[in-house]
Amino acid sequence: EKATPSNFIRDIMVEDLHSGKHDTIITRFPPEPNGYLHIGHAKSIFINFSLADEFNGKTNLRFDDTNPLKEDIEFVESIKEDVKWLGYEWENLFFASNYFDVMYEKAILLIKKGLAYVEDLSADEIREYRGTLTEPGKESPSRNRSIEENLDLFTRMKNGEFANGEKVLRAKIDMSSPNINLRDPVLYRISHATHHNTGDKWCIYPMYAFAHPIEDAIEGITHSLCTVEFEDQRPLYNWVVEKCEMESKPRQIEFGRLNLTNTVMSKRKLKQLVEENIVDGWDDPRLPTISGLRRRGFTPEAIRAFCEELAISKSSGAVDVQMLEHFIREDLKLKAPRTMAVLKPLKVVITNYPEGQVEMLDAEINPEVPEMGTRQIPFSREIYIEKEDFMENPPKKYFRLFPGNEVRLKHAYFIKCEDVIKDENGEVIELHCTYDPETKSGTGFTGRKVKGTIHWVEATKAIPAEFRLYNSLILDEEEDEDGTFLDHINPNSLEIAKGFVEPNMKSAEANDKFQFFRHGYFNVDPKHSTKDSLVFNRVVSLKSSFKL
Ligand code: ATP
Ligand code: MG
Ligand code: MG
Structure with a gap:
């Protein structure tokens, strides 16, 4: 076609x-x-x-x-x-x-x-x-x-x-x-x-x-x-x-009718997904419905830019859903404030940082848009980092934390992993690190270099949050003519993580959009997020190999 x-x-x-x-x-x-x-x-x-x-x-x-x-x-x-x-x-x-x-x-x-x-x-x-x-x-x-x-x-x-x-x-x-x-x-x-x-x-x-x-x-x-x-x-x-x-x-x-890869578009099928409770309503963020895209965190500007591209391109067949994602990244790049969120937390104790002390660090809201100004983020002896940013026995070229290695904490200091604390099952539950006060971000420290920069949030003031990470709703085949599209549903289309965001996120409102450092763009879910229990939908990850 x-x-x-x-x-x-x-x-x-x-x-x-x-x-x-x-x-x-x-x-x-x-x-x-x-x-x-x-x-x-x-x-x-x-x-x-x-x-x-x-x-x-x-x-x-x-x-x-x-x-x-x-x-x-x-x-x-x-x-x-x-x-x-x-x-x-x-x-x-x-x-x-x-x-x-x-x-x-x-x-x-x-x-x-x-x-x-x-x-x-x-x-x-x-x-x-x-x-x-x-x-x-x-x-x-x-x-x-x-x-x-x-x-x-x-x-x-x-x-x-x-x-x-x-x-x-x-x-x-x-x-x-x-x-x-x-x-x-x-x-x-x-x-x-x-x-x-x-x-x-x-x-x-x-x-x-x-x-x-x-x-x-x-x-x-x-x-x-x-x-x-x-x-x-x-x-x-x-x-x-x-x-x-x-x-x-x-x-x-x-x-030409628009078809997208890895999803369903016919109302009959969408209706079936909704009525059989396979998804969370017509506005489920995995659906290509306008209300689903809105809840996921897409903007009208991104959708219109996508349609404009469709109108001038002569591509036939199903359009790669990555093209749609390209336009939301483009739109949010300069609009979304940047912040740090830890999706799967691991506690880190900085043993040489004074107990009870909390300092406020300056961080840019969006380095590509200096007019957006700066925000203040607390730092103290206890922080959370991403579980995935630590490995006890790392492969070659792993530049994040491992015993004896030093990394940069974004907007803060270099820390070095000194000790690994495990529970009775051998599971790593805490890291003991030391920091070097000389390496404070923004002071122009050049004494030595580290290869890895990781994100973190201060533990005592962090706000707990739920993160909903989405994958394609439909695996390989976009749709099947014989109506067996239910067989192609991705069992891992929704992954829920429970972690923490920076304390200044307490003012986040429904449909506010952020870029979480290294994780991608997120939207405050208008259906399930409340003041006391924030829920974020990942709109899209940061990088893609997709080219227009
Ligand atoms: P469905 O098969 O999803 O029920 P439909 O065409 O029956 O779609 P309508 O509500 O009748 O849905 O559609 C309204 C308008 O939108 C029509 O002019 C239709 O051609 C157009 N439209 C519907 N689906 C698409 C699509 N995938 N791409 C482009 N235009 C579409
Ligand atoms: Mg119809
Ligand atoms: Mg019709």
Whole structure:
């Protein structure tokens, strides 16, 4: 599948303005409120809003809510929130369900023109009659019903005289068309269900292929942008616009659907993960949903920059999730304050540091942005370092702590490991080190060099915190066609560590973002973090081999 760069769409818009076909550009983002938005939707939002904006045009947010069974007001609210959070303002907020009256009238018009008929065949029979790519379809016995009979049956469908599936309304187009979408597609189905907006007013609902072009035409959409799988439906889209005598003639244009490696994007699968409690809600930080990315610590700026890159690159197939990560690193590099956090702590006692003394050390908040100033961090006889920064029997080229070795403590002093304390199982539980007061950071000490610099936090004032480290939700395969994606779930997609952060983190608020020295970028989890028990989500680690 080839991704279509959006500049091809821009070219069409430019031409349509030049030729006078349109004097303004109107687009729409038309989500079905049957789930939360994901990063694929962000691509669609970006294309629709930014193209219209380039031409001083307008973009509507339209809920494509024509299927009462799957839709819910919770989804409507979350979609509005996500679009706003991404930084877009819609011109109008519309619900397709508010057009049900017009759609019904248009269906009647088609029947009166002899272009639609009520079908008695079951869904299975309709499929069977439809034929295949190599075999033409067969005409149904219902196809030759009189207009009067069709009008009567359709009215009775609307009045609730039939059960679900008993009848449908079909377009009368061409059962031998090489395009299967034109073999008398279904326009209306019966569904005795309460709709989130229209309640019990209707028991017949329009199909997407019929409803969407009418929605676009009603709103005066000039360019109806959708993903490539709708390409074969374009002739039907045009048929509906023409035969329903819509005044405005929107043009459907397709662009490449976004797929990301190592995750799932279809709402059906996302929903399954949520409903089976495999993840912590639609906003689980491992999900590619907008709310998941937000909770993970992504910013709207990073997501928009990613979409912009997609729009200009001609890459096809699944996009490497590392490309998305590249943009959040770029965005946070200069924005996020830097601080130290110990994720898996090991106590260190500095035996020659005076007992009871605490000194405050100066540390830059972000060395790349000196205007961000400095912070004060306490130092004393007891600190925590990372368990992984000590090895009793290190391999060659291990420059961190080991017995007899000296390292630099970031922002503080050199310390040297003198003694290793173990518990009865032989597990290292504490280190005894000495420090050299001459080596204080910032004093210009050059007497000797050490190869390793490690981070730490002062033990008596450190704040305990939980760190949630994420790995790909899906191993190797992005998605499986046969629906067994659950077999590919990474059992280690979430790792929880309990450690400490600097005391100045006590003022950290939900969604504050930090760079933890050597560990990466972290976000204060808006769902589980509290003043008394901080929870940080790792957005992304610091380094990657990924290149744009
Ligand atoms: P899903 O298969 O995930 O349910 P959908 O296309 O049914 O997706 P809608 O709510 O109908 O979801 O989508 C709203 C708009 O977003 C549509 O115009 C659709 O084409 C677009 N969109 C959805 N998924 C993607 C994607 N992965 N990449 C680009 N655009 C997408
Ligand atoms: Mg859809
Ligand atoms: Mg869908």
